[in-house]
Amino acid sequence: MSLWKRKKKADTPELERDTDDSRRNLNELVLQSIHEGVIIVGPDGNIRLANPAACELTGRSQSELDHVYYDSVINLFDKTGNRVSEGRNPINVALKTKEYGEVRDLDIVAADSNKSTPVSIIITPTSEENPNLIITFRDIDQELKDERERSEFISTASHEMRTPVASIEGYIGLAMNPSTATVDGRGMEYLKKAHEASQHLGRLFRDLLDTTKLDDRQIQPHFEPVDIVAEVKAIADGQIPNITAKGLGYQFGSGSVDQQLSGGKRINQLIYASIDKDFLTEVINNLIENAIKYTPAGWVTVNVRADNYNVQIIVEDTGIGVAREELTHIFQKFYRVDNRDTREIGGTGLGLYLTKQRVEAMNGRIWAESEVGKGTRFIVLFPRISDETYRQQKFLIDNQQAQGRESIDF
Numbered sequence: 001m002s003l004w005k006r007k008k009k010a011d012t013p014e015l016e017r018d019t020d021d022s023r024r025n026l027n028e029l030v031l032q033s034i035h036e037g038v039i040i041v042g043p044d045g046n047i048r049l050a051n052p053a054a055c056e057l058t059g060r061s062q063s064e065l066d067h068v069y070y071d072s073v074i075n076l077f078d079k080t081g082n083r084v085s086e087g088r089n090p091i092n093v094a095l096k097t098k099e100y101g102e103v104r105d106l107d108i109v110a111a112d113s114n115k116s117t118p119v120s121i122i123i124t125p126t127s128e129e130n131p132n133l134i135i136t137f138r139d140i141d142q143e144l145k146d147e148r149e150r151s152e153f154i155s156t157a158s159h160e161m162r163t164p165v166a167s168i169e170g171y172i173g174l175a176m177n178p179s180t181a182t183v184d185g186r187g188m189e190y191l192k193k194a195h196e197a198s199q200h201l202g203r204l205f206r207d208l209l210d211t212t213k214l215d216d217r218q219i220q221p222h223f224e225p226v227d228i229v230a231e232v233k234a235i236a237d238g239q240i241p242n243i244t245a246k247g248l249g250y251q252f253g254s255g256s257v258d259q260q261l262s263g264g265k266r267i268n269q270l271i272y273a274s275i276d277k278d279f280l281t282e283v284i285n286n287l288i289e290n291a292i293k294y295t296p297a298g299w300v301t302v303n304v305r306a307d308n309y310n311v312q313i314i315v316e317d318t319g320i321g322v323a324r325e326e327l328t329h330i331f332q333k334f335y336r337v338d339n340r341d342t343r344e345i346g347g348t349g350l351g352l353y354l355t356k357q358r359v360e361a362m363n364g365r366i367w368a369e370s371e372v373g374k375g376t377r378f379i380v381l382f383p384r385i386s387d388e389t390y391r392q393q394k395f396l397i398d399n400q401q402a403q404g405r406e407s408i409d410f
């Protein structure tokens with residue numbers, strides 16, 4: 001018999017009395033007591049509600065936050081110590097796009113104590129009729145410290161293991177080469193399998209090392225102003241041999257949203273962004289390599305679009321697609337969609353993690369849209385810089401280089 005006596009319905013009057021009011025009180029209690037800061041921002045950008053944890057993180061009292069424009073009271077800083085401008089503020093982006101957003105690379109600085117806390121910010125827009133943003137701020141200081149320790153360990157381990165793996169691969173290669181060894185048919189089959197596995201291990205260690213380099217701050221982005229259409233086209237065109245080798249079609253397109261606004265009249269406008277060229281190369285190559293890998297037949301399309309504030313690079317394919325419930329996970333470390341289609345296709349599950357990491361290090365955002373069996377679209381968004389800013393930054397860099405000094409970052 002169960003130790004717990006089942007209470008009769010009549011014994012639980014409190015449940016019966018669980019009215020709207022008491023439920024509202026419970027909701028209020030949860031909001032007041034959770035450690036996450038919660039702020040609700042209206043469509044006009046004014047704060048409609050803030051819980052005590054949000055007051056502590058922002059260093060402001062309830063009345064200081066009440067009905068005040070979010071950007072005047074929430075101090076967000078990037079990892080280089082600069083206050084996040086309104087154009088780059090994820091809250092501002094969500095107010096415009098009404099889309100879900102998640103960032104982990106900003107610090108919130110308390111107005112009263114100047115205490116800086118690294119936070120994960122999750123922005124969830126509510127329904128169309130009631131268009132508010134629910135913003136949660138979670139302190140991730142300890143989480144980041146743990147991650148750094150873990151990645152230091154992984155970095156050392158993968159560095160140490162790369163050498164023996166390369167040597168195993170080399171010896172297997174020698175054993176498979178008829179001019180250096182004699183192996184019978186069955187032995188050759190085993191060696192082929194061992195060779196593939198050692199190559200996979202080599203790729204895994206290389207990808208692991210690459211991901212930890214940024215976590216450990218062994219590498220930092222070097223920002224420079226670039227003509228983003230020309231840059232992306234040059235990188236994407238470099239993949240044409242791989243795309244055609246798989247028998248896929250390739251298309252590159254670019255355009256400014258301003259073109260559509262000008263009634264279809266083509267304005268030959270250049271689109272600039274401040275990015276790290278090496279990181280951008282890794283990002284575009286990773287996305288196109290995946291598009292090729294996961295597309296049995298059809299097209300790989302790369303597009304660059306822009307409005308006044310942002311640049312979007314869109315890598316699209318007509319491949320196997322990703323199920324809706326998997327989409328939020330594919331950017332996680334080691335995550336690989338496991339189904340009949342993907343099982344045959346090799347990979348480490350680190351490519352998209354690395355891609356997202358690089359994009360965010362360049363103050364960008366990345367997300368994916370997909371339909372199973374139809375294809376996948378990856379969208380990378382960077383803040384756009386004006387022609388004027390481009391010229392100023394370029395002038396400064398050229399000047400620095402003419403004087404033989406180290407390059408400067410923007």
Ligand code: ADP
Pocket residue numbers: 290291294317319320321322330331335336337338342346347348349350351352353376
């Ligand atoms: P992998 O090395 O497995 O390709 P990634 O991190 O690059 O690792 O991608 C993670 C998972 O996301 C892949 O295993 C695959 O299931 C899915 N994926 C990534 N890109 C695409 C794409 N273009 N089309 C379909 N699925 C994709």
